[in-house]
Amino acid sequence: MHPLLNGGKPIEILLVEDCVDEAELTMEALRDGRVRNRIHWVEDGEEAMAFLHRQGRFAAAPRPDLILLDLRLPKMSGHEVLAEVKSDPDLKRIPVVIMTESDDEKDVRRAYDGYANCYVTKPVDMDKFIEAVKSIEEFWLTIVHLPAA
């Protein structure tokens, strides 16, 4: 159904999540997906920007095909990361899926106004959480035509 991106290379996913348990759960759910992917996990907003700009220890980082971004992050919030990504001519076309505990209407509106590609509230229940990650994986990796570069 989905054409091979990057000549069949795995889909590179940048996961920005400060909670270790949720990051591990997310990565586990993504690994079970049908489309080959590689997950790169960073724990705060500054690391996310360093990864995207290939700075410091991220000098050899690949360009992500998709970013999964939490909003509540140390050092630099998800809203700030989103604003930087979406105002950068080289980065703005990378789809950013907000994955957060918040279902606050203000966060939803602010994220979509800031050009988040999508906003998903993480369910508290563990099974539902895994189901939500799988839904994101299925939609964004098999239905969506991701930008090639």
Place this chain on the structure above:
Amino acid sequence: MPAMPPASSTPVQILLVEDSPDDADLMIEALKEGRLEVRINLVEDGEDALAFLRNEGAQQTAPRPDLVLLDLHLPRKNGFEVLAEMKKDVELRHIPVVILTSSDSEQAFLDAYNLHANCCVSKPVDQDEYALVVRKIEHFWLTVAQRVRRT
């Protein structure tokens, strides 16, 4: 599986911008099969799409859509122009726009993402597959993703 919305909830409004009657029929059929109560508003060109979104002319009572499904090849104003105008407009830019297009170059997809399309989907040639993709778009955007509540 997601719970049904309360019976009192207002129907979800989808704006479908598609000039091909065959594609539009197929999409409307597929969208009606979902479990949510949806109202599909069909317009056939880019100028009508913007008039609908801005409640202009004959569209003064048009509802604010929860989701826009936008073809790129449209008469009068093309999909890129509609997308660009929507995403510059503070009243409209939060509305998710799914680009549905066929046989486009990689560059067309890049351009659409650069203009802040929420996502792009290639129209499958096979009709059954097309209907399945439309249902998956509807399911994801209306039940998995958060929507901005209409005010």
